[in-house]
Amino acid sequence: MTVLLTGFAPFGSSAVNPSWQAALLVASRRDDVISVELPVEFEASLPALRAAIEEHRPSLVVCAGEAGGRVAVTPERVAINLIDARIPDNAGAQPIDVPVIADAPAAYFTTLPVKAAVAAIQAEGVPAAVSHTAGTYVCNQVFFGLMHLLAHDFPAVRGGFVHVPSAPEQVEAGPSLDVRLSATALDAVITAALTTADDLDVSAGTLN
Numbered sequence: 179m180t181v182l183l184t185g186f187a188p189f190g191s192s193a194v195n196p197s198w199q200a201a202l203l204v205a206s207r208r209d210d211v212i213s214v215e216l217p218v219e220f221e222a223s224l225p226a227l228r229a230a231i232e233e234h235r236p237s238l239v240v241c242a243g244e245a246g247g248r249v250a251v252t253p254e255r256v257a258i259n260l261i262d263a264r265i266p267d268n269a270g271a272q273p274i275d276v277p278v279i280a281d282a283p284a285a286y287f288t289t290l291p292v293k294a295a296v297a298a299i300q301a302e303g304v305p306a307a308v309s310h311t312a313g314t315y316v317c318n319q320v321f322f323g324l325m326h327l328l329a330h331d332f333p334a335v336r337g338g339f340v341h342v343p344s345a346p347e348q349v350e351a352g353p354s355l356d357v358r359l360s361a362t363a364l365d366a367v368i369t370a371a372l373t374t375a376d377d378l379d380v381s382a383g384t385l386n
């Protein structure tokens with residue numbers, strides 16, 4: 179059983195990306211996990227993800243990214259077929275209102291048990307919540323591309339996306355989470371996904 183855990187390169191004005199730092203920590207303590215860093219580039223991110231899946235043939239894929247401003251680790255429930263980049267990517271591209279994949283569905287749902295994952299993260303004492311939007315930038319693009327790829331080429335492989343908060347050293351004011359806690363959370367998500375067939379029958383919805 180191989181698990182592919184991806185994180186992202188630094189982007190914007192940051193020198194680090196806690197998603198990659200946390201992925202490295204998880205891979206250092208679990209020998210079923212392979213970590214791969216993805217570029218924050220619309221052109222290059224999905225080819226890199228596909229190459230990693232074809233090379234490692236995982237039975238579970240968890241992609242992680244940084245969500246600045248979030249207070250909790252957030253397993254994502256839905257990927258949308260839309261790119262609307264608020265800032266240029268690391269290659270200078272800033273696509274606006276284009277699909278991730280032309281003629282693909284409007285959205286995919288994760289195949290991770292997100293409610294069991296949130297419960298598992300919280301059981302470790304780390305704040306967590308189900309999220310219903312992964313944004314419209316490279317993280318959502320990778321999440322959508324992952325679900326499209328798995329649906330078409332690897333239907334037996336479970337996969338999804340988890341956003342982690344910024345690390346404390348990245349923010350002067352506002353929410354952040356120690357990278358070690360983000361790693362604990364990603365570890366818990368992986369274990370939950372490997373051990374939970376059907377997700378919990380509890381609400382994780384929001385009224386707005």
Ligand code: PCA
Pocket residue numbers: 186189195197218242243244245312313314315316317318
């Ligand atoms: N966060 C960005 C892209 C890379 C990352 O770590 C996002 O949420 O789209």
